[in-house]
Amino acid sequence: xxxxxxxxxxxxxxxxxxxxxxxxxxxxxxxxxxxxxxxxxxxxxxxxxxxxxxxxxxxxxxxxxxxxxxxxxxxxxxxxxxxxxxxxxxxxxxxxxxxxxxxxxxxxxxxxxxxxxxxxxxxxxxxxxxxxxxxxxxxxxxxxxxxxxxxxxxxxxxxxxxxxxxxxxxxxxxxxxxxxxxxxxxxxxxxxxxxxxxxxxxxxxxxxxxxxxxxxxxxxxxxxxxxxxxxxxxxxxxxxxxxxxxxxxxxxxxxxxxxxxxxxxxxxxxxxxxxxxxxxxxxxxxxxxxxxxxxxxxxxxxxxxxxxxxxxxxxxxxxxxxxxxxxxxxxxxxxxxxxxxxxxxxxxxxxxxxxxxxxxxxxxxxxxxxxxxxxxxxxxxxx
Numbered sequence: 001x002x003x004x005x006x007x008x009x010x011x012x013x014x015x016x017x018x019x020x021x022x023x024x025x026x027x028x029x030x031x032x033x034x035x036x037x038x039x040x041x042x043x044x045x046x047x048x049x050x051x052x053x054x055x056x057x058x059x060x061x062x063x064x065x066x067x068x069x070x071x072x073x074x075x076x077x078x079x080x081x082x083x084x085x086x087x088x089x090x091x092x093x094x095x096x097x098x099x100x101x102x103x104x105x106x107x108x109x110x111x112x113x114x115x116x117x118x119x120x121x122x123x124x125x126x127x128x129x130x131x132x133x134x135x136x137x138x139x140x141x142x143x144x145x146x147x148x149x150x151x152x153x154x155x156x157x158x159x160x161x162x163x164x165x166x167x168x169x170x171x172x173x174x175x176x177x178x179x180x181x182x183x184x185x186x187x188x189x190x191x192x193x194x195x196x197x198x199x200x201x202x203x204x205x206x207x208x209x210x211x212x213x214x215x216x217x218x219x220x221x222x223x224x225x226x227x228x229x230x231x232x233x234x235x236x237x238x239x240x241x242x243x244x245x246x247x248x249x250x251x252x253x254x255x256x257x258x259x260x261x262x263x264x265x266x267x268x269x270x271x272x273x274x275x276x277x278x279x280x281x282x283x284x285x286x287x288x289x290x291x292x293x294x295x296x297x298x299x300x301x302x303x304x305x306x307x308x309x310x311x312x313x314x315x316x317x318x319x320x321x322x323x324x325x326x327x328x329x330x331x332x333x334x335x336x337x338x339x340x341x342x343x344x345x346x347x348x349x350x351x352x353x354x355x356x357x358x359x360x361x362x363x364x365x366x367x368x369x370x371x372x373x374x375x376x377x378x379x380x381x382x383x
Contacts, residue, residue, distance in 0.1 A: 047085055051302045056074065057295040057296045071291035075192055078299050081302055083252055085305055097259070098145060099382075101144035105140045108241070108262050109121065112140070112238070114135070124138040126341050126344070140166075148256060154178055154182070154243075159174040159177055159178055163239065168235055168239065169232065181198055181243070188251075195244040196291075198240075199247075202239050203281040203282040206232075241261045260293075264293050311368075315383065325350075325351070326355075329348065330345050330351075337382070340380070360379075364381075
């Protein structure tokens with residue numbers, strides 16, 4: 001929950017009128033109450049400085065040993081900058097995580113050959129009654145949202161829940177996977193190497209569970225291969241991407257994983273070879289691909305954090321101008337999620353539908369939020 005403090009009427013930076021002749025009565029600040037209008041928070045100086053060009057992944061990266069060391073260097077630099085920004089506990093951290101979750105779900109939906117795009121996944125999550133999901137792509141979005149907004153332990157119970165959300169087979173030995181992840185976390189000091197090993201362990205578990213050692217990657221050329229297993233391979237890869245993020249967060253001491261690897265895994269700059277094939281967990285060169293992916297993902301996540309920092313600063317600055325009951329709660333919701341609908345705001349902030357719509361109209365007028373659906377009805381608002 002984001003804590004707010006009332007604005008200081010005697011801030012030296014704020015011009016005030018000349019006081020009357022009688023002595024001014026100094027009013028002591030009282031603790032902010034739940035639901036009060038928040039004031040602006042100090043801006044994040046690190047995010048204002050921007051991402052250094054030398055830490056960005058080059059468009060035409062080097063090859064061989066130089067490529068591996070360069071990718072690892074840039075990934076480490078980018079993750080260090082992102083880590084420093086996140087450790088300042090920015091008020092928009094919830095919105096950052098959920099927007100990255102949407103990006104990850106969009107990329108994974110394309111890998112699984114679902115038709116839903118960015119906007120369709122957002123609508124399915126925020127406009128469905130009771131939070132229901134009517135499509136497999138919607139469940140992918142729920143998977144990333146659930147596991148990026150709270151602390152997660154890589155035990156067998158958590159892995160089982162993740163596998164069920166991805167509709168993976170029930171006969172996977174998730175206890176063995178949990179033990180393998182524990183050994184990786186204890187035996188590997190390099191966060192990038194640990195992340196690569198965790199995702200490779202996830203794919204190895206899935207492939208080893210295939211009947212008679214069938215190669216699920218070549219099911220189309222093998223009529224005896226288990227077709228259902230081959231169809232589940234994209235979802236097994238999605239689980240592997242999440243395991244990388246989970247291991248990375250554990251190694252860096254983050255409270256919960258940040259969706260990163262899946263957001264960039266299909267980026268054209270990561271494709272290698274004559275056929276331009278995207279990297280896959282466990283294949284030769286996967287460790288280098290993970291380093292390149294996190295270098296790219298860190299720069300994109302940092303840029304998104306910088307954008308959300310500017311927008312959240314503006315939102316918190318105009319908060320004292322809002323007089324609507326429940327406006328403080330609505331601001332909390334905007335800072336903690338990708339978007340929010342007026343219907344959800346009216347329910348969670350105990351506003352009437354008309355009051356919620358008027359509040360969002362006022363926020364749009366003050367340029368504090370954006371309308372992100374692009375339509376006149378069933379609108380969605382966010383930073």
